[in-house]
Amino acid sequence: MPHVWQCHEHVVRVTGGRPLTGSVTVQGSKNIALHLYAAAQLADEPLTLTGTPEILDTVVCTEILNRTGTVAKASTDRFETMPGVGWHHAIPDDLGRRVRTTAVMAAALLTRTGEVTFPLPGGDAFCPRYIDRHLAAMEAAGATVDVNGGRVRARLDRGKPAPFTIDTGTRWGPSLGATVTAMLLAARVHGTSTIFRPSIEPEVTTTAELLARSGVDVEWEGTTALRINGSDRIAGGTFAVPPDRMEAATLALAAAISGGHVHLAGFPVSGFPDGLLAAFADAGLELVPAAEGTMVRCPGGPRATLAATGPHPDFPTDAQPQFTALLTQAPGTSRIQERVFPSRATHTGPLRALGAIVNATGPAITVRGPTRLIAADIVGKDIRAATALVIAALAAEGTSTIRGMYHLRRGYAGLLPKLAALGARLTIDEETP
Numbered sequence: 001m002p003h004v005w006q007c008h009e010h011v012v013r014v015t016g017g018r019p020l021t022g023s024v025t026v027q028g029s030k031n032i033a034l035h036l037y038a039a040a041q042l043a044d045e046p047l048t049l050t051g052t053p054e055i056l057d058t059v060v061c062t063e064i065l066n067r068t069g070t071v072a073k074a075s076t077d078r079f080e081t082m083p084g085v086g087w088h089h090a091i092p093d094d095l096g097r098r099v100r101t102t103a104v105m106a107a108a109l110l111t112r113t114g115e116v117t118f119p120l121p122g123g124d125a126f127c128p129r130y131i132d133r134h135l136a137a138m139e140a141a142g143a144t145v146d147v148n149g150g151r152v153r154a155r156l157d158r159g160k161p162a163p164f165t166i167d168t169g170t171r172w173g174p175s176l177g178a179t180v181t182a183m184l185l186a187a188r189v190h191g192t193s194t195i196f197r198p199s200i201e202p203e204v205t206t207t208a209e210l211l212a213r214s215g216v217d218v219e220w221e222g223t224t225a226l227r228i229n230g231s232d233r234i235a236g237g238t239f240a241v242p243p244d245r246m247e248a249a250t251l252a253l254a255a256a257i258s259g260g261h262v263h264l265a266g267f268p269v270s271g272f273p274d275g276l277l278a279a280f281a282d283a284g285l286e287l288v289p290a291a292e293g294t295m296v297r298c299p300g301g302p303r304a305t306l307a308a309t310g311p312h313p314d315f316p317t318d319a320q321p322q323f324t325a326l327l328t329q330a331p332g333t334s335r336i337q338e339r340v341f342p343s344r345a346t347h348t349g350p351l352r353a354l355g356a357i358v359n360a361t362g363p364a365i366t367v368r369g370p371t372r373l374i375a376a377d378i379v380g381k382d383i384r385a386a387t388a389l390v391i392a393a394l395a396a397e398g399t400s401t402i403r404g405m406y407h408l409r410r411g412y413a414g415l416l417p418k419l420a421a422l423g424a425r426l427t428i429d430e431e432t433p
Helices: 030-040 056-068 102-113 132-140 176-186 202-213 245-258 274-282 317-327 348-353 383-393 405-411 415-421
Strands: 009-015 021-025 047-052 071-075 077-082 115-119 143-148 151-156 165-167 192-196 217-221 225-229 237-240 261-265 286-290 293-297 306-308 332-337 357-361 364-369 377-379 399-403 425-431
Touching: 009 383, 009 405, 021 415, 030 047, 030 056, 030 077, 030 102, 030 176, 030 202, 030 245, 056 071, 056 077, 056 102, 056 405, 102 115, 102 132, 102 151, 102 176, 132 143, 132 151, 132 165, 132 176, 176 192, 176 202, 176 225, 202 217, 202 237, 245 261, 245 274, 245 293, 245 317, 245 383, 245 415, 274 286, 274 306, 317 332, 317 348, 317 364, 317 383, 348 357, 348 377, 348 383, 383 399, 383 405, 383 415, 415 425
Parallel strands: 021 261, 047 237, 165 192, 306 332, 377 399
Antiparallel strands: 009 399, 009 425, 047 077, 071 077, 115 151, 143 151, 192 225, 217 225, 261 293, 286 293, 332 364, 357 364
């Protein structure tokens, strides 16, 4: 297939007004898988990840691993790696600028090669997203780090990491990515490394589980600290990627805004973070265990609510844009406080183009509803913003044209076909760049 950045752009045309009904299976977690791809570089034996999402970010990560020394192959629901016979310490710019986990992948490569060069990460850019805690972890492990011209060069003074201590906390809470970066640096260290204020997001705990199964001693001290004793040899094997809680949330919100009812097959109610369950309940969604999954409905229609994003197990920021779309149909005034990033509001302008009364002031978003949404030609500028626009279009009168579907394909393997199978009226068209 062509490189993902050479693929033709797609637009989706959504005609609103049809309730979604039926059963659907949730893909493997995009965010967890990306961090496991980075960890796979440390394995000294063949490693197979099952349940991986067939998304564009998987294609990019596969090519990064192959270009830097790990033999990697991605197929439907599987990601297979073998340790390479030679390592290349530079992550190509054209790849590293396509995903958010570049610094995490660089940390694993640094552990392998003793040096690494990589571009500043790409991916979603809804606000400034810093990698200072990633670089601090590399320095704590004994690396000299230089940043110049949008590229980072890190070199371990002794050729391999040394035991270290790092605090991955920030003013916005623990850094998910920096916690994984520190874990991967510590995984092959002789001695104990300590990560203070670690993130406990599922991306972190699942990566820790993979490392523990592979021979690394991982010890949690609640949410205060994470201690890691490295291993000379990291085993391979087979490891399953959990289902994607963000796709499950997206499908639940699509059902709610359309006035339908959808069964999430194989995804239990407990798979949603507690904070998201509370926000859903406040907004009128009902989630009921059913047939080894979850039945979602919103029988009385959406309700206005107050919510705030936060670190796991609070309301996740990656569900905030989609939740905002739902609240455009809730009578009254809703407010969402963004507490994970300084701001996250790239979806608010396009929602206004559809007729929503939504405004962002710094990290706060205010929604007044219900509003009559009218079809429009709109653009999604990042993964979750594009998803929010698709959800809003399900409730709009007429046929909306949504561009920026490249972003959707970065995070969702088959969201649009799934919505169509549930009854959404949509078509996907290809546009030549």
